[in-house]
Amino acid sequence: MTPFDALSTPVYRRLREGLDRIGAAMRADQWGLAEDSGLSPTQAHVLAFVAGRGAKGMRVRSIAEHLGVAQPTATESIAALVRKGLLTKASDPDDARAASIQITGAGQEIVRGIGLAMTSTERALETLSSKEQTMLLHLVIKTIRALQIAGAIPPQRVCISCRYFRANVHDDAELPHHCAYVDAPFGGRHLRLDCNEHGEADQGALDQAWKAFSGIAYDLPMSA
């Protein structure tokens, strides 16, 4: 305990405020994209999420949960995207209550277009060294995982919780992990946040993977 601890707000508070500042930049970015694509930030979000989840039709509810908004909000944004011809909405054959939302060709076109641009936030992240980026990716994934376990956000298909993930099994410091799905080694910088090949691991494998993942040493300077 130093004099400064008494003068400081808790670290978690300043971290949250810092993420919030980055969030302000991201919000401004999203309105910029809106101009180009003709979509509001929320609509762009919905479209990107559906695009990323492959061919299976999405439910309204899971879209709402992913965005962190109430279900009627998602209903409304989806309706707007359907009107624009970027999504289709059909009744789920397996459950007549539920909707099956899919992206259209035009929708994929828009997502591709958005993906080409680099936002000011992404440019800022690019100024970090490659090693810093990898470290930040680790820390972000850990935070996301903690949010998932706490139930604050819905499950995300991250490598860490994947049955095909083998943490830290190779000697190569650049590519210590292994993906049993594609059967290839990969590195911290390749860790995914929402992988289409993801299969949920059972609890035991998960604990083990998490432990191996957490033990990774970073003997790197902050710059590089």
Add this chain to the structure above:
Amino acid sequence: MTPFDALSTPVYRRLREGLDRIGAAMRADQWGLAEDSGLSPTQAHVLAFVAGRGAKGMRVRSIAEHLGVAQPTATESIAALVRKGLLTKASDPDDARAASIQITGAGQEIVRGIGLAMTSTERALETLSSKEQTMLLHLVIKTIRALQIAGAIPPQRVCISCRYFRANVHDDAELPHHCAYVDAPFGGRHLRLDCNEHGEADQGALDQAWKAFSGIAYDLPMSA
């Protein structure tokens, strides 16, 4: 270049998506706070910002820029807060065009109340080890600084750009930095994002401080 680089989106893209996921949790948190305090997320934001900027009256414009929203949006939120008696708005004596916005006692009370609660995002950040938290704080600060330099967000009174900041001058690994304002050593975990005692450094000092700051080595395991 490994096979996985070809399969992966760029790291900056996944970082942005990850920050976005955390942002979804933060958004949900903010609506939760709204219930307790009777404020909308934007209003709470405005109030917290004015509260943090001490006694000097704020301008509408700087509030808008801080939030990353258009000026009329800020005008509207400020008006709501004035109606609720949490802010006051007066004409700036030095410039009759400009407004001088200050927080009231009731406003400070609300901010204090909001500060007592811990959000789910903060709890998630708390699950990181103390060293990870410090690392993340560094990386967040660097990213914020990059955003400032790019003009994506307005100047923030971070230690790094402060004339009182001496980066990395002490041998104590826990408290390597020095604050010449309070004349005391402090550590990475104490770095501030928006300090009231901040004085902008000149360019030369700034470059030097940045360099010293960047050279900090992190020979820590990710867990701890």
Add this chain to the structure above:
DNA sequence: ATAAATATATAGGAGTCCTATTTAAATGTG
């Protein structure tokens, strides 16, 4: 069969947030 739970839609309302424009004051120029 009937009750409970689930998926979505609808209604209603406060608030967000934009662009474009207006008002007023400060600044800069011939």
Add this chain to the structure above:
DNA sequence: CACATTTAAATAGGACTCCTATATATTTAT
């Protein structure tokens, strides 16, 4: 000093967000 320019904020108007509460249809459980 008049006049144009710039700057700070307010206003107008409109699309969208986002909530809670409730209604409807369907599935699941008893």
